[in-house]
Amino acid sequence: MTVIQTTNQNDVTTTDAHPLPASLTTFFAAGAGFSVATIYYSQPLLGMLTEQWQVPAQQIGWIPSLTQLGYALGILFLAPLGDRYDRRRIILTKSGLLMLALLAAAAAGGLMSLLIASLGIGLMATMAQDIVPAAATLAPASRRGKVVGTVMTGLLLGILLSRVLSGLIADWLGWRSMFVLAALSLLAIWLVAWRTLPRFQVTSTLPYHQLLASLFHLWRQYAALRQASLVQGLLSLSFSAFWSTLAVMLHGAPFHLGSAAAGLFGLAGAAGALMAPVAGKQADRIGPVKVAMCGAALVVFFFLMMTGMSLAATSVTLQLVVLAVGTVGFDMGVQISLIANQTLVYSLEPAARSRLNALLLVLMFVGMTLGSVLGNLMLAHFGWVGVTGLATVTAVLALLLRMKKTA
Template sequence: MNSLTRWITLLLAATCAMAVATVYFAQPLLESIAADLGVPQARIGWVVGATQAGYALGLILIVPLGDLFDRKRLVLGQLLVAALALVAVGLAQDWAVLLAALALVGLMAVMVQVMVAHAATLASPAEQGQAVGTVTSGVVLGILLARLVSGALADVAGWRSVYFVAAGSLLLMALVLFYCLPTGPSPAHRSSYVALINSLFSLYREDRLLRRRGLFGLLIFAAFSVLWSSMVLPLGSAPLTLSHTEIGLFGLAGIAGTLAASRAGRWADQGLGERTTGLALALLTLSWLPTAFVGQSLIAFTLGVLMLDFAVQAVHVTNQSLLLAGRAAMASRLIGAYMCCYSIGSGLGAVVASWVYARWGWHAVCASGMAISAVALVYWLWLQTERAASAALHCNDQNL
């Protein structure tokens, strides 16, 4: 029976948006944080890196628990701890304390993946891809809206206010979920926690689809992070010198791209996952051309942002839809294993982007993003060649 109503789907998407936003609030604020704590520009990328490191650890240690315990209780507990971690970020006066608090924020933000898995188990098999697409759209909307909200709040009340407001919002959402979110089917996995974690790592060895889609996830989110973690640097500097709020408005272009790609889950349900992936990766590679002209045309830059976010969302939703199809019993571990790749890509992209920008400027950042995107596209083309050769060999065997 399908217990995932439209209202519950939207509630999960909204919660995902709020939870994942906590990971990305810092990106428009990097210069303000660096100035407040006296951190050199070349090191400020570690703000994003620390959060993503916590996220990666949470994907390994926490997300698999969704296959062992009730996911609703797991999500509620993470919301409460995340609120405390956000308060710690807002109070931090030391660089090391800030990084530690942000790592804890990332550790708890993996509730997003628990909710995606929960949506997949509540939905009927025929609607699973659409459900994952809708909830995942909330994730990407949260990533993009985080920049707009954090920029506006920082301009009004300083960067620390962003984290205090976020903490209050998560507490409110925990109350709503407590009363409204249905409990899913009882977890089928009955082994110990250690065996559960070991099974997560065994997925990388045994599941070829996970390895392939995980690599796509790593590459697309490395490219995504290259842009979004570094765009504040040219936009906030002369001659543009935009405010936090104005920089955050570029997230609206990303939202448009995300909404346009929200049907990717349905395309995967219809058997068009591979075609969607290839076209999106080609668009991702081309998106860096208009993005490079940020100093000459903000319209061209906005077009590049829209193209990039559409492409990333389309591949991301397709990845998860293909991975979860018919495998709801191990949804949490599959999502956790896949999102580890996402987190590694996001963290590496942020660190590389700040380092490259400090040495060679914006055009070198765009060249780096285009190179990462092109690697993903070439890998997809290679897989298509391999798949065609395998199909031809199978056909010849049948004829014999």
């Protein structure tokens, strides 16, 4: 029996006979989705910001880079606190601070102030990684997988739809309005969390420095963890190099498309979300390593296809068609690999799943940060073919590393 101790009216005791209410599961899914979406709202806006502030695309590229770096740092240094302190308090604190960071971004008068706000957004958006274990804690054992799957679906939808929404809103109301609306969504999350979330029993009395030290112990102990994390980090580098430069590329010649068009490419990620449960089932059936290899191979294939199209002299329409198909394909491959690598990592030490997942995600977002920086450098010096070429090379490295047997 799972018992969550609380001192207010939100006392919750979950058992197989008294499952987690559907309304609370829905809240967890929405909270994860709205919080993680804040990492990606800026990406379709980059072309618009480059034009408005008259700064080089390479400098504008630091906006998503610092957001993703903040998320990686938040996972590494803040996620372990979920074992040490009441998760209700953590979720309320992070959602409030995330709202303030979004309002600071909306009020930014120049690039430097927006960069600082972007770092804060990344740090506080890690509340998504507090919500998932909170849902797992409240769920009865017999339904835990289903509950966590529902919450992860919300998280994936937040990633997928954020670019679409941001591009459309920015074209309609301007880029500042997107950050204001995002802050309002976090205000709603805060109010619902304050009203419905129970207080969580602390599960560890380890001092903060010992919680962090255990991360390094796990990293040294499991070669499979290191391999899975590095593979996903390389694929995330490819992923981020593409997405952090797409809006700027589409904004210029020969496409001359607005932020809404860049945002609509985010719909391609829906294929990746649909493949997540399929990838999980296949990981159980044939093993996560084989499934992760298939995912990495898909990423290699579709980036090779886009690189070839970049080198060929073809019509704008054909280039856009290939770009759309390639986006669907490589995003599907990244999602398949992520689910498979998570499945592998979770099996290493069940008692340390949160910390194992944190290490995997840290490498993933370090890869995304490097992808933003290197992708913008490639775009500035070599054009779009430099971006897709970089993504292809890192995806090939990921595939080769995934094929290597661990000791």
